[in-house]
Amino acid sequence: MADLRNIVILTGAGISAESGIDTFRGGGGLWEQHRVEDVATPEAFDRDPDLVQRFYDMRREAIQTKQPNPAHEALARLEHEWAAREGRRLLIVTQNVDDLHERAGAENVLHMHGTHLNAWCTQCDVRSRWTGTLIDRPECPECGARALRPDVVWFGEMPYEMERIYAALREADLFVSIGTSGAVYPAAGFVRDAKALGVATLELNLERSQGSNWFDESRQGPASALVPEWVGEVLRKS
Numbered sequence: 693m694a695d696l697r698n699i700v701i702l703t704g705a706g707i708s709a710e711s712g713i714d715t716f717r718g719g720g721g722l723w724e725q726h727r728v729e730d731v732a733t734p735e736a737f738d739r740d741p742d743l744v745q746r747f748y749d750m751r752r753e754a755i756q757t758k759q760p761n762p763a764h765e766a767l768a769r770l771e772h773e774w775a776a777r778e779g780r781r782l783l784i785v786t787q788n789v790d791d792l793h794e795r796a797g798a799e800n801v802l803h804m805h806g807t808h809l810n811a812w813c814t815q816c817d818v819r820s821r822w823t824g825t826l827i828d829r830p831e832c833p834e835c836g837a838r839a840l841r842p843d844v845v846w847f848g849e850m851p852y853e854m855e856r857i858y859a860a861l862r863e864a865d866l867f868v869s870i871g872t873s874g875a876v877y878p879a880a881g882f883v884r885d886a887k888a889l890g891v892a893t894l895e896l897n898l899e900r901s902q903g904s905n906w907f908d909e910s911r912q913g914p915a916s917a918l919v920p921e922w923v924g925e926v927l928r929k930s
């Protein structure tokens with residue numbers, strides 16, 4: 693680990709589970725309570741925008757009542773410590789649309805599936821910070837059009853900043869995946885991209901995921917325990 697310089701960390705819903713935010717799959721997950729086709733596709737939004745807006749309004753309100761947990765805090769600490777060491781880089785790529793990484797103090801966070809706390813105007817294409825609801829069709833702060841949608845990447849839509857993610861993977865020495873089931877591409881394919889580039893790979897997850905076999909090492913347990921432990925190791929050994 694002594695020559696570990698560039699780290700790319702992928703996080704999923706599992707890192708926010710202990711903060712009280714539902715995951716998507718598994719017992720009681722969101723996709724057990726709602727059909728993806730009803731709330732998380734562009735077609736669903738065309739068909740029944742109220743249902744979709746209500747679903748994301750509920751989620752947007754809920755996440756603002758939640759707090760970061762020790763896993764978020766440990767990654768923020770690692771980011772700061774790493775930035776203080778010359779020639780080291782760390783990028784957190786999250787599939788999550790909550791802002792718990794940032795509220796824990798992390799700064800270099802890439803939201804590949806968007807963020808709950810933005811509204812996206814389909815008229816002028818501007819994204820505005822948004823903490824309220826969209827069900828009442830509020831005006832876009834930029835252009836005044838009543839054409840705001842959640843700034844969330846729906847199934848069938850292209851995730852954000854893919855080129856920046858692949859560029860970071862090309863430079864990485866270590867790829868770490870935390871709290872994700874490996875069920876959704878392109879994120880689920882990053883471990884194979886990393887391996888093909890000769891990057892070391894580590895998984896930290898409550899249970900084995902669909903991609904566990906691809907990782908050099910896979911550790912099971914709650915993120916709030918595994919992540920601080922791993923961060924301690926990295927800071928001690930490198």
Ligand code: APR
Pocket residue numbers: 703704705706707709710715716717718721787788805870871872873874875876896897898899900901913914915916
């Ligand atoms: N600590 C660590 N891992 C956990 C914890 C925990 N406390 N709780 C759950 N997990 C793990 C589960 O074992 C599971 O493998 O987190 C994973 C969550 O998987 P999903 O619910 O499928 O969430 P995620 O992988 O982030 O979903 C990917 O799918 O629905 C879309 O766009 C949505 O970004 C999301 C994407």
